[in-house]
Amino acid sequence: MDKQALVTVRGLVKHFPLPGGWLSGKRRIVQALDNINLDIVQGEVLGLVGESGCGKTTLGRCILQLIRPTEGSVQFDGDELTQLRGDTLRRKRAHMQIVFQNPLVSLSPRRTIQQSLTEPLSTHHMPREEWMPRIDALMQRVGLGIQHLDRYPHELSGGQLQRVSIARALLLEPKLLVLDEPTSALDVSVQAQIINLLDELRREIGLTYLFISHDLSVVEHLSDRIGVMYLGKLVEIGNTEQIMKQPSHPYTKALLQSVPRVGSRRMHEAPLLEGNVPSPINPPSGCRFHTRCPIAEAICQQSEPILEATGAAQWAACHLTIKETL
Amino acid sequence: MSLSRLFLGKRGEEPPDNDFDPSLVQRSGWAHTLYVIRRDVLAMFSVLWIAAMLISAIAAPLLAPYPEQGAGRNNVDDRLLPPSTQYLLGTDELGRDVLSRLIYGARPAMSSSLVVVAVAVLIGTPLGAIAGYFGGWVDEIIMRFTDLFLAFPSLLLAMAIVALLGPSLMNAVIALVASWWPWYTRLVRSTTRSLREQYFVEAARSIGVSDAMIIWRHILPNTITPILVQSTIDIGTVILATTSLAFIGLGTQAPNADWGLMIEGARQFLRQAWWYSIFPGAAIFLTVLAFNLLGDTLRDIFDPRQYR
Numbered sequence: 255m256d257k258q259a260l261v262t263v264r265g266l267v268k269h270f271p272l273p274g275g276w277l278s279g280k281r282r283i284v285q286a287l288d289n290i291n292l293d294i295v296q297g298e299v300l301g302l303v304g305e306s307g308c309g310k311t312t313l314g315r316c317i318l319q320l321i322r323p324t325e326g327s328v329q330f331d332g333d334e335l336t337q338l339r340g341d342t343l344r345r346k347r348a349h350m351q352i353v354f355q356n357p358l359v360s361l362s363p364r365r366t367i368q369q370s371l372t373e374p375l376s377t378h379h380m381p382r383e384e385w386m387p388r389i390d391a392l393m394q395r396v397g398l399g400i401q402h403l404d405r406y407p408h409e410l411s412g413g414q415l416q417r418v419s420i421a422r423a424l425l426l427e428p429k430l431l432v433l434d435e436p437t438s439a440l441d442v443s444v445q446a447q448i449i450n451l452l453d454e455l456r457r458e459i460g461l462t463y464l465f466i467s468h469d470l471s472v473v474e475h476l477s478d479r480i481g482v483m484y485l486g487k488l489v490e491i492g493n494t495e496q497i498m499k500q501p502s503h504p505y506t507k508a509l510l511q512s513v514p515r516v517g518s519r520r521m522h523e524a525p526l527l528e529g530n531v532p533s534p535i536n537p538p539s540g541c542r543f544h545t546r547c548p549i550a551e552a553i554c555q556q557s558e559p560i561l562e563a564t565g566a567a568q569w570a571a572c573h574l575t576i577k578e579t580l
Numbered sequence: 581m582s583l584s585r586l587f588l589g590k591r592g593e594e595p596p597d598n599d600f601d602p603s604l605v606q607r608s609g610w611a612h613t614l615y616v617i618r619r620d621v622l623a624m625f626s627v628l629w630i631a632a633m634l635i636s637a638i639a640a641p642l643l644a645p646y647p648e649q650g651a652g653r654n655n656v657d658d659r660l661l662p663p664s665t666q667y668l669l670g671t672d673e674l675g676r677d678v679l680s681r682l683i684y685g686a687r688p689a690m691s692s693s694l695v696v697v698a699v700a701v702l703i704g705t706p707l708g709a710i711a712g713y714f715g716g717w718v719d720e721i722i723m724r725f726t727d728l729f730l731a732f733p734s735l736l737l738a739m740a741i742v743a744l745l746g747p748s749l750m751n752a753v754i755a756l757v758a759s760w761w762p763w764y765t766r767l768v769r770s771t772t773r774s775l776r777e778q779y780f781v782e783a784a785r786s787i788g789v790s791d792a793m794i795i796w797r798h799i800l801p802n803t804i805t806p807i808l809v810q811s812t813i814d815i816g817t818v819i820l821a822t823t824s825l826a827f828i829g830l831g832t833q834a835p836n837a838d839w840g841l842m843i844e845g846a847r848q849f850l851r852q853a854w855w856y857s858i859f860p861g862a863a864i865f866l867t868v869l870a871f872n873l874l875g876d877t878l879r880d881i882f883d884p885r886q887y888r
Contacts, residue, residue: 320786347788360779364801373797374787422787 260430260462261294261317266326268309268316272535284534286312287323288486291561294430299456299463301477301494303470303509305531309486310466314432317464318350319343331429348378351423355435357415361407367418368403374425392421396451413444420451424459431456432464437472449476470513474498479567482506485542486534488561492568502570505543541573549574616881623877626870633867636686643683650680652835660853670855672845678859684837685860688749688826689867693818696756697811703757704764705807709795711765712772723769726762734759735821742830749822749838752831756821760814767810771803809879816871823864839864 268287286309294300302310315321317328319335328335330350338346354360361370371389380388390400396417407415416436423431433452437445453476456463467473473480474494481491482505490503501507508527529546532538538545544554553573561569617623636643644650645668655675663670669678711722729737734756741755775781776799784794823840825831832838834845839860846857 318786320782344788344790347786352783352786354779354783356779360783362780362784362798362801365797373784373789377787377789377793419783422783426787 258296259293260296260331261464262327262329263290263292263313263317264327264329266290266313266316266328267324268312268321269324282535285486285537286534287316288537290326290488292481292488292491294462294464295479296429297460297462298478299465299476301473301480302464302466302483303468303473303480304483306468307531307534308483309534310468310483311434313483314352314434314464314466318347318352318432320352345378348374348426349428350430350432351426351428352432352434353416353419353423353436356439357412357419358407358439360419361415361422363407366404366406367410370407370418371403371422371425374422378426388425389421392424395455396421397447411444412440413447416440416444416448417451420448420455424455424461427459428461430462430464432466434466435468436465438467438469445472452476470509482509485531485537487542487571489543489572490568490570491561492565492570496565496568500565500568502564502568502575503543503572504547504549504574506570508548541571543572613878613881617877620877622873626874626877629866629870630874633686633690633870636683637690640684640687644677644680646677646680649676650684650837652676652837660849660856662853663855669859670853672842672853672856673849678842678855681837681842682839682859682863685839685842685863688832688836688838689819689822689864692749692753692756692822693815696753696760696818696822697814699757700760700814701764701807701811704761704766705768705800705803707761708765708768709772709799709803712769713776713791713795713799715773719769722765726765729759729762730766732759735824738821738825739828739830742825747830747833749826749832749836752822752825755825756818760818763814764807764810767806768803771806772799775799775802805882809875809882812878813872813875816868816875819864819871820868 266287267285267289270284270286272282272284290313292300302313304310312321316323317330317335319328319338323336326336330346333346335343335346361367365373368389371393372385375385375388389403393400393402398414398417398421402410402414402418407418410418416439420436436452437448440448449472452463455461463476465473465476477494479492480494480497482489482497482503484505490497490501490506492502497506498510501510505527512527527546532542532545538555540556541547541550541554541559544550547554551574557573559571559573561571564570564575617627640650641647646655649655653676655671655677658667658671658675659673661667661671661675667677667679669682671677672681707722707726711719732740737759738752738755741758742751745751745754772795781794781798784798789797822831823838823843826838826840827844829844832841834841842860843857843864846853846860849856
């Protein structure tokens with residue numbers, strides 16, 4: 255990479271212990287994330303896709319230390335976040351913000367929009383005379399007016415609330431913005447507006463996004479690079495164009511097949527995925543995808559593939575694609 | 581263009597409100613509460629009765645026909661007279677006007693129950709919020725401590741404490757606070773535990789808000805509703821407890837007026853003077869009932885899904 259990485263994730267593991275099990279002696283564990291390595295480059299939009307339950311949301315939370323990772327390191331802007339505690343971590347949060355999926359539940363129900371928007375500013379000790387100018391400017395920029403400031407969350411529409419959430423996240427001028435399915439809870443027409451707003455904002459301010467979504471078409475529109483996750487693993491990562499045109503990993507191929515496109519000829523090239531995602535409590539041996547993979551061979555059940563280059567700026571974790579290209 | 585199927589809005593345009601759900605708009609809190617209470621006959625009775633009791637307690641010397649007797653002065657010439665125009669609800673064994681005694685008896689009933697519940701809420705709420713928010717060993721310590729108090733029946737514990745401190749209304753209040761606060765700790769803890777998982781709490785954490793401020797700004801305001809419902813019902817229960825303590829001689833002391841004390845005095849004259857026991861009994865019954873009904877109505881208003 256010629257540009258500097260803003261976030262460096264190395265060997266990130268997150269296990270969630272399941273309740274119960276101590277009587278039988280076996281403590282069951284959900285392997286939500288398993289050995290994730292990735293960089294988020296300054297100024298880029300990294301899209302993260304995968305089926306629900308694949309760990310993409312957990313990865314976003316672990317990067318921000320909203321959930322503490324079990325193992326591994328997360329470096330942000332030169333700091334090792336996993337080592338930070340208490341006040342130091344809280345001060346760091348001004349530089350990394352998150353927008354949640356459902357804006358109605360991510361704003362305090364008993365606080366007005368203005369109270370919700372002043373909170374980041376007062377928390378990080380901004381001079382009081384700067385509060386209102388900043389809030390006014392951002393409200394206008396996200397397409398809302400001062401008449402919305404004294405409303406309560408239940409008095410605004412989903413699209414308006416998501417604009418408020420974005421404004422709240424941007425008030426402290428963060429370097430990194432994690433967008434956790436920011437459009438999934440919205441109507442289709444409103445989705446497009448929010449996507450366009452996010453696109454404009456990052457061009458204007460030079461933000462770095464980690465864009466988490468299960469909707470490939472939305473991710474494609476916004477992202478410079480795309481990471482594909484399956485059952486807690488990063489199975490492929492690369493430039494958006496390459497991933498979309500020449501996917502290496504069979505899972506990525508299947509995922510692309512599932513996106514309906516007008517006038518596409520690729521529709522019948524490969525069969526769609528069958529069956530359900532296996533449980534992350536007992537993930538399959540070897541390659542986690544082998545149970546549903548259309549081209550799986552014996553080796554896939556035995557050894558776990560690692561991310562290897564399959565193109566100029568493309569990496570995939572699959573035994574068979576690597577054989578193909580070499 | 582994969583997004584061509586979507587409507588692409590231009591910058592600065594007012595977003596259309598097509599995902600707006602009008603059913604989410606609530607009537608403003610207090611206006612709605614008053615509206616429901618006015619339509620509900622039982623709730624209306626409760627509010628009026630409670631208001632009457634509060635006014636009696638505050639303005640007892642002005643309302644009582646015989647204020648000195650209400651305060652305790654004997655009038656032995658008129659012992660155990662039945663209800664008449666002179667004594668509307670009759671007289672007791674010391675010739676005191678029962679109505680005046682009842683009006684003065686509203687004072688310990690209302691004041692002690694309000695104080696007990698208020699102090700119990702003030703002690704129980706912060707402990708419950710801390711236990712519920714932090715979890716782990718903090719939760720473990722606080723909750724085991726409350727279990728210690730909850731292991732004994734409230735009234736029994738209160739009796740033991742009063743017996744230790746000596747019988748008086750003040751000590752009865754202290755004893756009842758000691759046995760009532762753990763209930764609020766439990767209530768607030770369970771509410772906090774579910775609030776802690778809400779996205780707006782995570783959003784506050786992601787902004788960098790400290791734990792103390794999260795509890796103060798985002799948790800406590802959302803525990804007020806269940807506390808309000810529970811404390812309304814509890815005021816009735818505490819009135820029952822204070823009058824019970826007075827009945828067995830561990831609360832208000834004669835010659836001060838107290839509904840429980842009146843019933844205790846009336847016990848020997850059940851056959852001769854029905855009015856002496858019936859009226860204080862009815863006062864306790866109606867007041868406890870009123871607080872219970874009002875609590876139920878408030879619960880219905882604030883949480884219509886669960887109880888209808």
